[in-house]
Amino acid sequence: MAAPMLRWVGRGRRWTFARVDGGSCHRRGAPTGSTSNRIREQSSVAQQPLYTTQKPRKGEHKWAAVVGLEIHAQISSNSKLFSGSQVRFSAPPNSLVSFFDASLPGTLPVLNRRCVEAAVMTGLALNCHINKKSLFDRKHYFYADLPAGYQITQQRLPIAVNGSLTYGVCAGKKQSQVIPKTVRIKQIQLEQDSGKSLHDDLRSQTLIDLNRAEGQLRVDANISVHHPGEPLGVRTEVKNLNSIRFLAKAIDYEIQRQIDELENGGEILNETRSFHHQLGYTMSMRDKEGKQDYRFMPEPNLPPLVLYDATSLPAGADPQQVINIDQIRETLPELPSVTRERLVQQYGMLLEHSFTLLNEVGLLEFFQNVIKETRAEPKKVTSWVLNTFLGYLKQQNLAVSESPVTPSALAELLDLLDSRAISSAAAKQVFEELWKREGKTPGQIVSEKQLELMEDRGALEQLCHSVMEAHPQVVMDLKEGNPRAINKLIGLVRKATQSRADPAMIKEILEKLSS
């Protein structure tokens, strides 16, 4: 199967199959399969926002919700978790399937070193305790896209446990205030991804793709509500949420549904539910088999996974045969929270701006490259990168890497602005020209379009004079004290200068000429 996955918490599942001709083709919620390499992570977010139905009436209890997420994330690796076959997105179906992936009898799993390193690195990044010894287990269920009849995972003793992740939530009137929150990570486990089932309802067939390099992130959410101070409520599990937006919607819906249910005298069943993302509600999956017993047992073909650190590393150990946690720690890049703090400290930027810089892939690097090459103030750079540059990208739905404007070009442009060689308005014009990808530098564009700031006061005075002559009525208004008249004249002059003049200077000249 497919790509390696890391799984953060919980369990998952996958739409199931029926590859039978002519009969009923049911889709039921199968337990999660994973055959790619993946990390599964369980975070128990014990969020405690208090919920009430509409307006709380006097004496009415408030509700608290508890949410736990099981996150299935595919590991970025060249080959699969337990076999040598490649992992490649959108490869032709079943083109990357080894004998092991197809579960041919007699084949054995061989653990992928890169996946273990990725799991350790994830564990370190999430402040987890890394288990020096972890174990693999088999989780059994019958499903067509699970050819072995079991999935290899880490149920009993996973590779990392007890971590935490601190993040910020935007709040306040303009969502400009960032409130720090912490989520606890219960465990991180390496898990094989299952195959993919494609249901052809028309022909009552299901097609299986054992490449398994599909969904890169999938989340199952466990949700319950209770009255603060009372025991936790019965939880439901909403499965297979594949975007952050749907995750949030599903959780909100499910919390409200449970509250409504309980307040109307109903009860919450411990069940799996699916989220209808178009209609925005969750519904019971009504798995007719009821609760699955996965009959976990140790995977006998994989010895315990033993990790070392500097103190436990055996002398003379072959570096190819051992994994050193301390060594991985050294290669850990700066974590986002540290980067954000540094940005705030170093450039005096607002925390929310630092979030934006980090949330867009490549944007931080772009920003830093501009900073490196320009004399402009960091605040100016931040503003241009986050407003103008990011605005253009968003408008055209481009990634940073696809930007027609290079960091050097933006840096040069900001230098021109900083040295007052051009006005802000002209700078915007230059930026727009740069976006056209014609291969010109900002300097070339400025000189071709004659966008330099008019430094010649005499010439500007001449221009102001001509404008006033051409618009006697406006001049009259001005003299009669109409406050809007001056702005109109400034506008006319700027237009005549193609925005190359400093509006303050124009105003000063106009005032002098009309007095």
Added chain:
Amino acid sequence: MRTMLGRTLREVSAALKQGQITPTELCQKCLSLIKKTKFLNAYITVSEEVALKQAEESEKRYKNGQSLGDLDGIPVAVKDNFSTSGIETTCASNMLKGYIPPYNATVVQKLLDQGALLMGKTNLDEFAMGSGSTDGVFGPVKNPWSYSKQYREKRKQNPHSKNEDSDWLITGGSSGGSAAAVSAFTCYAALGSDTGGSTRNPAAHCGLVGFKPSYGLVSRHGLIPLVNSMDVPGILTRCVDDAAIVLGALAGPDPKDSTTVHDPINKPFMLPSLADVSKLCIGIPKEYLVPELSSEVQSLWSKAADLFESEGAKVLEVSLPHTSYSIVCYHVLCTSEVASNMARFDGLQYGHRCDIDVSTEAMYAATRREGFNDVVRGRILSGNFFLLKENYENYFVKAQKVRRLIANDFVNAFNSGVDVLLTPTTLSEAVPYLEFIKEDNRTRSAQDDIFTQAVNMAGLPAVSIPVALSNQGLPIGLQFIGRAFCDQQLLTVAKWFEKQVQFPVIQLQELMDDCSAVLENEKLASVSLKQ
């Protein structure tokens, strides 16, 4: 020339090197004998074309002086639960009829890389679940000793002996096809598998050396598993030196099997001839003296101990106190792993698929009902029961703890200074098929694995050595058990013992007339332990 088939692997290898016979000639002789002994049902598939082609290539190498070593040109057979590229691999089950693996098991590949000729795939109990080689979909394997001069003469003396045709003996199992193939001279060595005694048991019944290597010494990649944590490829040969040669070719770490060990092992496994055993300490586990043990086996066992003692070895009684829990513990662990390992046989990708298509679940159920025999289905059912969440702690976890105790018993015995343990391999000699099938598979397996199974729990090396013929003229074997990864030491002791007992060669004259000529020069050595 005519005596080639009766030789040991090492002898025939020397003959090939000296040009006394060519690989093709040898291959054809074996093929012809395979045909003559077809009624033994030792082979499920005879890979005649493959073998002849390999023989041709081997012959070229010998002509060019580029022999690959001791195994070049040697006919071998492989139990039909090892994957063989391009050759049907059935596990003697309807489930895998017609399944042709696209790859070779590592051990098969290693044999081929050494120039061995693959004669065919041998019969077994379905998925190696059994101790008689009677429970496969291709029918039972017949023990060549049923047709031996030694057995027949004894039977004539017995006025109660029944109808000869229905009175044939089982080979033991589950690697009975491999044992019969070597015993009937159709090949010089065969691979078995050993999970609870499946190589040693038929070796004892067929008068062969049956060797179970240390767990982790030989790759399991490509061996269709019974119990992953206990399975090892086993070796069946006519003498200890031959087993060592084959082990030398097979042993070593395999990147495709993460349970193989990387520590360097002495290779090749050339066995020294022990001049004296005075520095040896032989342990006799007292718990192995069970009431069911036949008096003949018991007597040979004690004679063997006396032999060591008389030659100067120290012989100690040792205790393996948890032995009696081995069978029940094995039952839980074996069936649990079976339930898991058999889950992949669902009719979707390979092997048998039923005609039912109302739903996927119905298809699974019918496929598995049709594909597996009662024994396999019974074990799947038990195993799934033991693995249920509510039962896991009470059965599986407890069985694992008992397994640890059993393994520790051996550790303690070896720590007390014992070099090897000496035990019976089986309770008695081979029994007639009609006798054997009176009990169900489960009962028989429980009885027959009693001396062999604990070794698999502990991952130790063990070898069954043919010792003498019983009063009925049938082979009896004794087992030596060594320290983990002291396979060479174990075989060295076994080789010394083998030399002392001079077990007789099977005489199949009455059965195969040209075999009589083949074998006529082999003298029936005196049996030093004869009662």
